[in-house]
Amino acid sequence: MTTWVEGARDSGYDVTHLPYGVFSHNGDEPRVGARIGDFVVDLAPIAAAEMRREGHVLESATLNAFMALGRPAWRTVRSWLVATLTDEAAKPDLEPFLFPLADVRMHMPFEVADYVDFYCSLDHASNVGKMFRPDAEPLLPNWRHLPVGYHGRAGTVVPTGTDVRRPCGQRKAPQDAAPTFGPSQRLDIEAELGFVVGTPSRMGTPVSIDDFAEHVFGVVLLNDWSARDIQAWEYVPLGPFLGKSFATSISAWVTPLDALEAARVPLPRQDPTPLDYLRGTDDAGLDIDYEVQWNGTVVARPPYRSMYWSPAQMLAHMTVNGASLRTGDLFGSGTISGPEKEQRGSFLELSWSGQEPITLADGSRRTFLEDGDEIVLTATAPGTSGAPITLGEVAGRILPAG
Amino acid sequence: MTTWVEGARDSGYDVTHLPYGVFSHNGDEPRVGARIGDFVVDLAPIAAAEMRREGHVLESATLNAFMALGRPAWRTVRSWLVATLTDEAAKPDLEPFLFPLADVRMHMPFEVADYVDFYCSLDHASNVGKMFRPDAEPLLPNWRHLPVGYHGRAGTVVPTGTDVRRPCGQRKAPQDAAPTFGPSQRLDIEAELGFVVGTPSRMGTPVSIDDFAEHVFGVVLLNDWSARDIQAWEYVPLGPFLGKSFATSISAWVTPLDALEAARVPLPRQDPTPLDYLRGTDDAGLDIDYEVQWNGTVVARPPYRSMYWSPAQMLAHMTVNGASLRTGDLFGSGTISGPEKEQRGSFLELSWSGQEPITLADGSRRTFLEDGDEIVLTATAPGTSGAPITLGEVAGRILPAG
Numbered sequence: 001m002t003t004w005v006e007g008a009r010d011s012g013y014d015v016t017h018l019p020y021g022v023f024s025h026n027g028d029e030p031r032v033g034a035r036i037g038d039f040v041v042d043l044a045p046i047a048a049a050e051m052r053r054e055g056h057v058l059e060s061a062t063l064n065a066f067m068a069l070g071r072p073a074w075r076t077v078r079s080w081l082v083a084t085l086t087d088e089a090a091k092p093d094l095e096p097f098l099f100p101l102a103d104v105r106m107h108m109p110f111e112v113a114d115y116v117d118f119y120c121s122l123d124h125a126s127n128v129g130k131m132f133r134p135d136a137e138p139l140l141p142n143w144r145h146l147p148v149g150y151h152g153r154a155g156t157v158v159p160t161g162t163d164v165r166r167p168c169g170q171r172k173a174p175q176d177a178a179p180t181f182g183p184s185q186r187l188d189i190e191a192e193l194g195f196v197v198g199t200p201s202r203m204g205t206p207v208s209i210d211d212f213a214e215h216v217f218g219v220v221l222l223n224d225w226s227a228r229d230i231q232a233w234e235y236v237p238l239g240p241f242l243g244k245s246f247a248t249s250i251s252a253w254v255t256p257l258d259a260l261e262a263a264r265v266p267l268p269r270q271d272p273t274p275l276d277y278l279r280g281t282d283d284a285g286l287d288i289d290y291e292v293q294w295n296g297t298v299v300a301r302p303p304y305r306s307m308y309w310s311p312a313q314m315l316a317h318m319t320v321n322g323a324s325l326r327t328g329d330l331f332g333s334g335t336i337s338g339p340e341k342e343q344r345g346s347f348l349e350l351s352w353s354g355q356e357p358i359t360l361a362d363g364s365r366r367t368f369l370e371d372g373d374e375i376v377l378t379a380t381a382p383g384t385s386g387a388p389i390t391l392g393e394v395a396g397r398i399l400p401a402g
Numbered sequence: 403m404t405t406w407v408e409g410a411r412d413s414g415y416d417v418t419h420l421p422y423g424v425f426s427h428n429g430d431e432p433r434v435g436a437r438i439g440d441f442v443v444d445l446a447p448i449a450a451a452e453m454r455r456e457g458h459v460l461e462s463a464t465l466n467a468f469m470a471l472g473r474p475a476w477r478t479v480r481s482w483l484v485a486t487l488t489d490e491a492a493k494p495d496l497e498p499f500l501f502p503l504a505d506v507r508m509h510m511p512f513e514v515a516d517y518v519d520f521y522c523s524l525d526h527a528s529n530v531g532k533m534f535r536p537d538a539e540p541l542l543p544n545w546r547h548l549p550v551g552y553h554g555r556a557g558t559v560v561p562t563g564t565d566v567r568r569p570c571g572q573r574k575a576p577q578d579a580a581p582t583f584g585p586s587q588r589l590d591i592e593a594e595l596g597f598v599v600g601t602p603s604r605m606g607t608p609v610s611i612d613d614f615a616e617h618v619f620g621v622v623l624l625n626d627w628s629a630r631d632i633q634a635w636e637y638v639p640l641g642p643f644l645g646k647s648f649a650t651s652i653s654a655w656v657t658p659l660d661a662l663e664a665a666r667v668p669l670p671r672q673d674p675t676p677l678d679y680l681r682g683t684d685d686a687g688l689d690i691d692y693e694v695q696w697n698g699t700v701v702a703r704p705p706y707r708s709m710y711w712s713p714a715q716m717l718a719h720m721t722v723n724g725a726s727l728r729t730g731d732l733f734g735s736g737t738i739s740g741p742e743k744e745q746r747g748s749f750l751e752l753s754w755s756g757q758e759p760i761t762l763a764d765g766s767r768r769t770f771l772e773d774g775d776e777i778v779l780t781a782t783a784p785g786t787s788g789a790p791i792t793l794g795e796v797a798g799r800i801l802p803a804g
Contacts, residue, residue, distance in 0.1 A: 114557050119640060140638050145581050146572055150640040151553035151647070155516050155728045156605060165606040167723035170548055170677065179547050181677045203558060203649070204567040204804055230723065236542050238521060238552040239641020242723040245553070247605070275572065275583045321569035321632065321644040322804065326557045402606055402724065 001385070003085045005098065008037030012390025015085050016383045018078065019253035019392055020063055020218070023104040030107045032058040032066060033099075035253055035392075036085055040104050042097040043081075050080060063110040063254060067198030067217045068327040074198065074217060078258060106252035108159045109220070110196060113328035115157055115248065116318060117192075117224060118149040120309040122268075124337035127349045132232075144272060147309035147317050149331070152224075153245035157330065159252050160394040164225055166371065166401040167246040171229035183401035184227035186354065187369040190335040191290050191302050191345035191377050194222035194250055195311055197329035207319040209280030212312035213257055215325060221251040221290075221377050221394040222332045228348055228368070250330070253392025263287045263381040265305050274313070277320050283312045286381065288391070290336060292345065293376040297361040302336035302345040304379075371400040403787070405487045407500065410439030414792025417487050418785045420480065421655035421794055422465055422620070425506040432509045434460040434468060435501075437655055437794075438487055442506050444499040445479075452482060465512040465656060469600030469619045470729040476600065476619060480660060508654035510561045511622070512598060515730035517559055517650065518720060519594075519626060520551040522711040524670075526739035529751045534634075546674060549711035549719050551733070554626075555647035559732065561654050562796045566627055568773060568803040569648040573631035585803035586629035588756065589771040592737040593692050593704050593747035593779050596624035596652055597713055599731035609721040611682030614714035615659055617727060623653040623692075623779050623796040624734045630750055630770070652732070655794025665689045665783040667707050676715070679722050685714045688783065690793070692738060694747065695778040699763040704738035704747035706781075773802040 003015040013019070013035050023040050024030040033040040047055035054073050057065035066073070084090045119125055122139075125148075129138030142148065158164075166187055172179035198217030201207050207215055224244060231243025264284040273279070288304035314331055336345040344350045347368055350358055357365040369375070376395040383389040405417040415421070415437050425442050426432040435442040450457035456475050459467035468475070486492045521527055524541075527550075531540030544550065560566075568589055574581035600619030603609050609617055626646060633645025666686040675681070690706035716733055738747040746752045749770055752760055759767040771777070778797040785791040 114555055116643075117640075142572075142574075142581075142635055142638065145574075146636065148636065148640055148643075150643050151555055153516055153553055153725055154556070155731070156725050158605075165724050168608075169723050170544075172544075172547075178674070179544075179677070181679065203560075204801075206570075206804075227723070233544055234548065234550065235639070235641075236544065237637065237641070238519075238550055239637075239639070241518075241550075241552050242719070242725070245720075245725040246723040272580070275581070277583065317644070318647075321571050321629070321648040322567050323555055323558050323644070323647040329557070399606075 001082070001086050003036060004088050004091045005036045005039060005085060010387055011037045012380065012388060013037050014383065014385060014387060015082055016385045017255065017259045017389040018081055019255045021109045021253045022062060022107040024107065025099050025104050030061040032060060032063060034081055038101045039098040040101060042099060046094065046097055047077065051076065064328050067110065067196070068200070070199045071214050074256065078256060106159065109252055109254050111328050112154040112157045112330050113326035115152045115154040116149050116331040117152045117334060118147050118309065118314050118332060119334040120147055120307045120314065121335055121337045122308040123306065123339050124335040124345065124349065127337060127344065131353045147314050149314065149318065150239045152248060156245055157248045157250060160249060160396070162249060162396060163399045164247045164249070164396050165399045167227050167230065167242065168401050169227065169230040169242050170233055172233045179233060184229055185368070186228035187398065188226045188228050188347045189375050190224035190226055191292050192222040192224055192332040192334060192336060193288065193304055194220040194330050194332045196220060196254055197325050198327055200327050201319060201325040203324035204322040206322060207315055207325065209278065209283060209312045209316035212315050215315065216257055216311070218254040218256045219260065220254055221379055221391050223249040223375065223377055223394050223396060224332060225249065249394050249396045251392030251394045255391050259383070259389060260286060260381060262384045267310050268306065268308055270308065277316055278313045280312060283310045285310055288379050288381045290345065290377060290379045293378070294366065295360055295374055299358050300342055300344055300350055302343050303338045304336055306338040307333060307336065369398050371398055373398050403484070403488050405438060406490050406493045407438045407441060407487060412789055413439045414782065414790060415439050416785065416787060416789060417484055418787045419657065419661045419791040420483055421657045423511045423655045424464060424509040426509065427501050427506050432463040434462060434465060436483055440503045441500040442503060444501065448496065448499055449479065453478065466730050469512065469598070470602070472601045473616050476658065480658060508561065511654055511656050513730050514556040514559045514732050515728035517554045517556040518551050518733040519554045519736060520549050520711065520716050520734060521736040522549055522709045522716065523737055523739045524710040525708065525741050526737040526747065526751065529739060529746065533755045547676070549716050551716065551720065552641045554650060558647055559650045559652060562651060562798070564651060564798060565801045566649045566651070566798050567801045569629050569632065569644065570803050571629065571632035571644050572635055574635045581635060586631055587770070588630035589800065590628045590630050590749045591777050592626035592628055593694050594624040594626055594734040594736060594738060595690065595706055596622040596732050596734045598622060598656055599727050600729055602729050603721060603727040605726035606724040608724060609717055609727065611680065611685060611714045611718035614717050617717065618659055618713070620656040620658045621662065621793070622656055623781055623793055625651040625777065625779055625796050625798060626734060627651065651796050651798045653794035653796045657793050661785070661791060662688060662783060664786045669712050670708065670710055672710065679718055680715045682714060685712045687712055690781050690783045692747065692779060692781045695780070696768065697762055697775055701760050702744055702746055702752055704745050705740045706738055708740040709735060709738065771800050773800055775800050
């Protein structure tokens with residue numbers, strides 16, 4: 001299965017990947033495209049001609065209408081796209097609809113309905129527990145029984161490349177008599193994987209763990225920016241709020257679930273055995289390797305395969321109370337941290353709460369983010385052709401507090 | 403200022419109130435209406451003729467487009483509506499557009515963007531603290547410094563009259579060795595007031611406490627259904643999730659902020675003095691009296707005027723980190739509980755964690771909700787004419803677990 005698109009092979013964006021995004025060209029209306037190599041395929045005009053049902057939803061400024069059609073339609077479009085991009089005879093017709101990435105502007109790929117963030121890494125939860133509760137068991141009693149999660153702010157999820165202004169808020173260190181107000185001094189990242197819901201569900205009806213692939217359209221890289229000082233003061237008893245809600249960044253490209261078939265790996269052993277609704281045949285982890293770049297220096301390599309709770313377990317848990325899904329729902333895995341120090345997906349852990357600075361390539365030292373710093377998360381996974389696929393990166397730069 | 407609409411005076415829905423909602427008649431498309439007495443005024447056709455700019459947004463199936471126009475437009479429509487409904491000469495033109503409430507179906511009044519729930523009642527927070535942490539200070543250290551809040555699930559906010567299915571989930575009592583799965587045995591309500599955002603704000607720019615009325619369109623009654631057993635097991639360290647996300651009910655009628663001018667009252671004294679961003683000239687409490695009906699028996703009368711944190715303080719806090727507002731954002735006050743036992747707005751408090759059953763008019767006793775139970779929240783506030791206004795009620799019935 002070889003594509004005629006020049007440079008696509010071994011680019012991470014071969015015909016086995018084909019992530020979707022929303023782009024505009026020369027100030028045109030934003031519309032749906034797929035990435036192949038360093039090109040965007042403008043899907044709207046060609047799909048409209050080929051596929052009446054699926055085609056019109058690709059003329060939209062978001063992926064939502066396409067995602068709402070459900071898995072059979074996702075597969076129809078993907079199969080057609082693969083067939084067309086590997087058929088030399090289709091090249092003359094399609095070539096006018098290929099735009100070099102350098103000539104397009106990428107937009108937010110979908111409209112976020114509800115945003116939920118989980119806490120699925122055993123190593124991350126243990127590290128945080130050790131730092132915040134040094135005299136107690138690092139893991140809280142519920143952690144091994146359910147994927148702990150909470151709702152975040154959907155309205156401040158932004159696409160890669162969006163600058164992030166340093167948030168202000170209340171902070172109070174244990175030794176302070178009263179809280180003070182000002183810019184966060186402990187601004188952090190969380191390297192995560194985000195799952196995007198396509199097919200909605202009915203209120204009152206849980207989604208079975210085995211129906212994961214019927215509902216989830218694909219994945220994005222996600223950076224859950226976190227102001228640790230604001231979070232530490234506000235979070236009891238109702239959880240994180242302003243320490244997180246100022247911004248969450250996602251990649252511009254949504255990798256379809258089908259492109260991750262070769263990345264499926266068994267979960268780490270779960271002990272105790274989870275309750276029935278969290279056990280299924282469709283359950284699996286994902287073998288995705290992350291890199292965290294801080295002003296160009298790779299400071300961590302978190303491995304997604306080390307995550308304790310699976311994506312399907314998160315989905316089953318999130319809906320077991322009858323909460324409905326909507327097209328555009330986004331749920332994040334929580335910080336990806338592996339067992340080794342260099343596998344930690346947050347600066348809170350990498351700097352051990354600021355006690356162990358990190359040295360960047362230019363010799364500068366960091367604990368938390370400084371104004372002007374740029375963070376880029378990248379990730380690769382095994383592709384179905386044997387060559388790895390490259391997930392869409394997520395980048396963001398810190399602006400000074402306003 | 404007297405309206406020509408029969409029965410409107412002293413109905414709680416006089417011309418000084420005029421809440422907005424979305425209705426349909428005879429299976430027509432849902433559209434925006436205003437309530438006067440026991441009638442709905444179909445605003446779309448008449449406003450389209452009178453007000454070109456504001457009129458077309460009233461043909462919509464949600465209030466969002468109208469709310470997005472901002473306060474000057476809200477005032478234009480309201481002034482025109484008051485003038486028309488008090489002008490005998492307008493009666494023949496308008497009468498064909500008045501529908502008896504009994505002949506229309508009410509819908510969800512607006513599309514919820516983000517939903518945030520606060521925890522603003524000192525008495526509620528103290529009661530919960532006493533029950534859950536009997537050996538410690540009832541209030542956590544941050545409570546008097548900031549309005550504690552968290553994000554809830556926007557996709558499961560439903561209008562009054564929607565049945566609520568009893569949620570299933572994990573529960574673990576302290577004496578249990580491991581969690582079990584099943585229907586919630588401690589299903590509860592929270593009587594709240596909800597604030598609906600009209601005018602959006604820019605990401606990175608906090609909303610000043612004095613700009614509350616520029617951004618908030620109006621209020622709804624809100625019932626934050628809560629499964630206490632699910633919540634108690636899941637909520638550390640990231641806050642409530644499935645214990646709340648199965649359903650949140652709101653009234654069909656949105657009372658404009660201008661209709662609550664006579665209900666503004668000073669806040670209870672705040673000690674310590676809040677930080678600067680939480681202090682403003684536009685700050686005030688609201689004098690709203692609630693009734694909680696359990697299968698027709700009034701079991702509580704929570705007073706909104708006892709709330710510690712003001713609506714404007716909630717808004718200023720929610721955005722102080724630069725989080726943006728969107729049209730349709732909804733934020734709830736948290737349970738409204740006064741200092742007296744019969745003023746408590748949750749059954750957790752009324753039954754003191756199930757230890758003190760409540761007797762209903764039919765002689766039956768309750769601690770938490772049973773299948774088939776119906777809860778109705780109603781509320782009244784001083785109106786600008788001297789007569790009280792009646793806020794739109796929120797009702798819901800419990801269906802057995804699926």
